[in-house]
Amino acid sequence: MDTLYSNLFNPPYISHFLLLLFLASSYLHTSSHFCFCLVDGVPSTGTVRSCIEEERSALLSFKQDLKDPSGRLSSWAGRDCCQWRGISCNNRTGHVAKANLRNQYPYVLYDEEWDELAYNQSCLGGKINPSLLSLKYLNYLDLSYNDFDGIHIPKFFGELKSLRYLNISSTSFSGEIPHSLGNLSELNYLDLGFSYSISLYSTNLNWLSHLSSLKYLNLNGVNLSSTGVTNWQHHLNMLPSLLELHLSNCFIESLPLSVQKINFTSLSVLDLSSNYFNTSSFPSWLFNLTNLRKLDLSWNSFGGSFLRVIGSMRKLKFLSLHDNNFIGEKIEEFLRSLSNYPNHTIALESLDLSYCGLEGQLPDSIGNLSSLKTLDLSSNNMNGSIPESLGKLSELVELDLSSNSWEGILKEAHFINLTRLKALSISTDPIEKPMSLNMAYDWVAPFKLHKLGIRYCRVGPGFWKLIQSQTELLYVTLQNTSISNSIPKEWLSKISSQVQHLDLSYNNFSGRLSLQLKFPKLQDISLDHNQLEGPLPLWLPNVYNVDFQSNLFSGPIPSNLDQLMPKLIYLDVSENRLNGTIPLSICNMKDLTVISLRNNQLFGEFPQWWSLWSTISIIDVSHNNLSGNIPSSMGIPSSLEIFKVNNNNFSGEIPLSLQNCTSLLILNLGGNKFIGNLPLWIGSNVSTLEVLTLQSNLLSGHIPHHFCNLPHLHVLDLAHNNFSGTIPKCLKNMTCLVEVNDACQNVSWYAGYLGKSAITLKGKELEYDDGNLALWGNLIDLSSNNFEGEIPEQVGSLVELSTLNLSMNQLTGEIPSSIGKLRWLETLDLSHNQLSGHIPQNFSSLTSLSHLNLSYNNLIGNIPSGNQLQTLDDPSIYEDNPLLCGPPLSTVCPGDDTRSRQTFTSEDHSKDENEMFWFYVGMALGFIIGFWAVCGTLVLKKSWRYAYFKFFDNVKEKVALIIALKVARWQGRL
Template sequence: MDLKLRPSFFTSFFVFIILLKNPDFASAATSPRCISTEREALLTFKQSLTDLSGRLSSWSGPDCCKWNGILCDAQTSRVIKIDLRNPSQVANSDEYKRSCLRGKIHSSLTRLKFLSYLDLSSNDFNGSEIPDSIGHIVTLRYLNLSSSSFSGEIPASLGNLSKLESLDLYAESFSDSGAFALRASNLGWLSGLSSSLAYLNMGYVNLSGAGETWLQDLSRLSKLKELRLFNSQLKNLPLSLSSSANLKLLEVLDLSENSLSSPIPNWLFGLTSLRKLFLRWDFLQGSIPSGFKNLKLLETLDLSNNLGLQGEIPSVLGDLPQLKYLDLSANELNGQIHGFLDAFSRNKGNSLVFLDLSSNKLAGTLPESLGALRNLQILDLSSNSFTGSVPSSIGNMASLKKLDLSFNTMNGAIAESLGKLGELEDLNLMANTWEGVMGKSHFVNLRSLKSIRLTTEPNRSLVLKLPSTWIPPFRLELIQIENCQIGPSFPMWLQVQTKLNFVTLRNTGIADTIPDSWFSGISSEVTYLILANNRIKGRLPQKLVFPKLNTIDLSSNNFDGPFPLWSTNATELRLYENNFSGSLPLNIDVLMPRMEKIYLFHNSFTGTIPSSLCEVSGLQILSLRNNHFSGSFPKCWHRSFMLWGIDASENNISGEIPESLGVLRSLSVLLLNQNALEGEIPESLQNCSGLTNIDLGGNKLTGKLPSWLRNLSSLFMLRLQSNSFTGQIPDDLCSVPNLHILDLSGNKISGPIPKCISNLTAIAHGTSFEVFQNLVYIVTRAREYQDIVNSINLSGNNITGEFPAEILGLSYLRILNLSRNSMAGSIPGKISELSRLETLDLSRNRFSGAIPQSLGAISSLQRLNLSFNKLEGSIPKVLKFEDPSIYIGNELLCGKPLPKKCPRDINSRLL
């Protein structure tokens, strides 16, 4: 047999013979590569740390070069790299917090004589100081201690790291213990890094103590290419730079979120290597200088949110050949943008990808030169004062992915060429005054469209005239269309949108039924479902599950049938102003356990209000106004509730007001009027010290007016009209300082009006009432309360005594009704002190004497009724009211507009 042996055989055989003769050779071949002194240094370092997630569990074997986060030099086995950054980069997540290393950094790291790379970023050292010993690891080229919750002064010993090329001390903290303050009061130590440092990040490091020389100190870093001082509490930006300063290599400069409060300095335009410049939220002032033309390499310019930059946008920005990202949003820039965009159109090779000019004061029409930005992917011109139409050249911007023209005053048509933007994903045209028609050509090629926002004013006419059977090429995730005509049908292009997670179709003229399949198609992903202010009819599908739904608003439609048994984690339900009927589900707490606001008013619901509402612990607003609910109001409320608004008015609720309402310390608005409630007002309500609005009118309540009302210092409105309350008006009521509406009419109250009524300081001095008024409106949407602010209505009782002069001190009183009582005496001559009075009704009392001339001095007076009293004499000619019913029933009154002539007029005519 011809046997041929390969050379590798001899090598293997040779090694085998050596192993037989020398067994120690085998153990030497597998011995640890790690240097024992360095292994011990790492173990000491480990012992000083707390490792909750076990990230350092591999740090136990003999070879430290195999430990996680450790790299050794392949030739020398020396540790050259430690990378212990947090593996979870989602700040504040549970995984992030669990993976944080804690404890302290031990000085044993100084024994790693060849360590060049140290990364301990995104851990939690709980406010400890950066150890001075790190400045003695002189071999370091890379040091990253960012977002690791250090505090105190940065050690000057870091200036010893003369080989350091990258230093990241970014100090934003995500510790459970809160933020920590890392500071540098002196930057002189940076001079030790002048010949090596290329990257420096001291974002969130407090440099306010570094004085006026901070920039001069940094300018000594002659190799520096990237400088980031984001939110470093810098208070000044020098307008000049020393001739010895050397930042010529700087490519990235971020000074954002400081309080520089100065113009943009000219020395910036000498940094001709700059590629990225971030100066946002710096309170910069003045205009944008033309010196930017010197920065030919500039790719990114962010001057957003300075609020003080003004003037026109200089056209030189359009001449920058490398500019890709430009953000000038949230400033005071004004004028038109024609010249600025024309510069881009001349710059045929323009590479602009991102342009944000939103939230300025820019005006005029959008020029056709806009279409020259052929590479643009993001265009945001929102929140300005642009007018006119969308230019037809928009169709040339073939790369556009986002177009935002929202919150302008654009009042023209939307160009059909919009339909050419096949890459467009996000279209926002909301809050303008669009007119015209959008047809199939506007949408037919928008294959990438995921989001559309299109709203105009209610009185404008924008029509989406699309074929009823047309199926579009896009599947939307967000749709918001308001005050635009889509209906009356619910078209096919909407029916096929079953990937929606946000739906708003408000006031779109839809008068159709919506297929059950559409609701079930969106149910798994939708978070907002708003179909309000249409004429949609039919019944809602029952027993659907909406796991992500947050808000349901189907209000002001023609839906009928039973309450939808939808299982959802939504927090807001608006079904008001429809034709829903039947009872509410007894297990509403199971179906909607996270509900915070329930608006069901103006429907035809029947049955009792389910006590299971007491188990919806997050409930804040319950609005059931104008239905047919009967039985008693739930009695099961408990202290854990945050319920602050209850409106069950205009129903058939009977029984007593539950005592348990008194445990709702958060209760602010209680409206139970127009029901069949009986008994007394429970004393427990005095525990609801934050009550601002109470309306219990139109019931069968009895007893005396409670004296504890004086404890409700925030009470804005008290309406107890049309009940059977007895006794006198208690003086305690005068001690409610914020009362703007008092209505005790239609009861059996007797005795005089208390003289302390002048103590109603809110009506006397006109204190603010908007907050209280808005609270009522949020709960009930009832406008009736807005018309009676600063009013007192005591009519229809058995009140006696004279017109109290103290009322004249309520100078902001708008409505005063004392009619249908037994009051006597004269109308005070100084009644003109009620100079804001709009309505005065003193009818059906026993007032006597003359009508005071001063009534004519109240220019705001619109309604007056003095009928059926015992007034006498001539009606003052200064009163311009021509309706005789105002004065009838006063036998001794004469003069216009009554037919009875006064004697003096008769005598003057005879003469």
């Protein structure tokens, strides 16, 4: 707003202003019935009047249709509406001039201090009564940060002709922006930005071109994808007075690369962030906006030579190019462009080049940007040492050099003049490019930091002294700093009492924490992945988030946990040595969202009063010795998204109350003693599952048909149970196993929690993070059950499948050839069944296959060869299939010799078949000719026949005589 009214204080107006002030003050000496005020930015005098009755009635009608849960409008009573909250009147005329109903607790994205409860209670809602039309002199209307629950923007807003200021941003309006807003010809300020989850759009911006007085326009979050490339730019070009333009996240597909004439050359602020334009070329017309002071092009795909010519925008103060595509561009060339004009250097105050793919070394010329207050070079590919000239940036307040490949040593000289520095973040490649922070023990830092983040850097002994001197620290992260000593109790006890966030994770701290440490304002603490011992340090009454996983903490969880940490939202004490039972008091923690007790030595039953957890999202108690039934009588909160109780001793049936969890993403009940059939609610009431693991239980029965209604499923593991019946054909309904679409992009993290699960892949049990399903691939494991019948042909529809395990069942019939279409299949195990027939020849098309097991079946014929199958040369793959032959088995297929077995091709196979054909033809002809040549002659010639049989009679008598003589001699010897 400073921009809009800056002209008021120009020299030509100051003299008029002082004159009026003098006259007004003089007149006030003679009359107590007059006042002096600013109306519409212009000084005015007039009598104080109460509001006009017609307008008072209009406001009451407007209030009647509103929802006001916090009673913000309770002051709207009495005769003088000019005294009502949010209402201001023109002191000269008494007309209502201003209605400011902005939510005093606005929603601010990523603001850790935002009070959600206060925001929700303070929101106005309901309907907007047209009675506002009676406020004919209303020039200011602000309804921002309220919640109108998807209703359309009233068309009658376009009839409030006196409006100069209209702000309905973040109010959850939906639908198309009414073209009637184009009637507000006096409008200077229009903010329609961000409806968040509600869709607000415009198909044509023709209405915008009529707002010729507009100085500020915010359409952030409004869908402009249907307006076309030239439409929106053409109508914006009709706004010559425009000073600020915000078009972030508007789904604009592309920008015109060139424009003949730009009319809004007075533009001072331009925000085109988060549009992901489909072109990487930078539009040249932007360089004509030489009055730009702020340019935000973050979250797009720009690249190329833009960095080399940015110096032409000489008034630029704020530049954000975060998350663009400047891969291969050198940081040196960019910094050179900023001072490549004679007698001029851009006086940038804020520069964000994070996530841009920039390479090269940071040059000494970085010290020339002496006006910089914020510098963010994080998450690039920069390397080399950081120049000491960085210490010349005396105006610097925030510095982020994290996630690059820095090397060398940071010393006092790098920070010597940074007296204004409040935030410092540094990290590097932890293996290839070691970096150290080495300050002298007696060095006195010139700054007082509020935020310090050091990751993957070695720190010297003087660093602890530096920490102690920073008495204003609010956020401290010292992660993976290669510290192997016991935890430095001295500096930890002397750390700033103002600290709110403390992260000492991934170090080698050992020993016990003192129970006397006091951090009254601490809200978030991470000590995970160290070697800390002793009881859990749960002495932090104001903490919301606790991460103590992967340490050596032992002993029980305190029974009064709800009193020790009443505000707890996130608790992760997994992978420790905790024992005892889970205290009942844990259910009294009504704000608890995440609880992970995974991989400890806990026993007993899980507490019964789950229904008290109104916001619980993640429960992970896997890998303990818990027993008993999972309670269903008390109900399980519908907010549950991840439920993992695997590898315990739970028994009974899977609780019916899980059907209330309609947002369930991961359900892991494996490695227990659950009995009964598959729950009917899976696939009917609950269809959101991405991971379903029920392996190694005592479950039985058939797979019901509606079980297939899991379109988001990536992992299905029912192995090692007693399931029977046939494998359902409806598996093809599991959409994410059939095709890739936006709905199948699995969530990479859940509420900041990364648990772990063991999955059997390629014959081995491997452990993966829950939040990274991409590493798991898509899996179906039905092994070690009693499934029977044939493998359904529909399995071939699951083309995104990477693991299919149907081993150790009673499956019969042939292997469906459709399996050969599973292009991403890495593991296929059909062993220990009763499958018969040939192995499909198209198995040679499984180019991703690395683990195959077809052993212990009744398969016959040649083993296919070629492509990936050629590398799977372990004979055990085909073991105990007696009628299989060919490599890698030693069994030779019929008609194959050693040579042909080694170099078998389809051509050889065809040649062998032809040779065998003529061999059998020759044998048949030889038999026929030989038989009839002898036998036919004997039949036709009687004398030959008598002679033939007489000859055989003589031979018979001679043979009999010889045998008799031999026998007589043998008996004589005896």
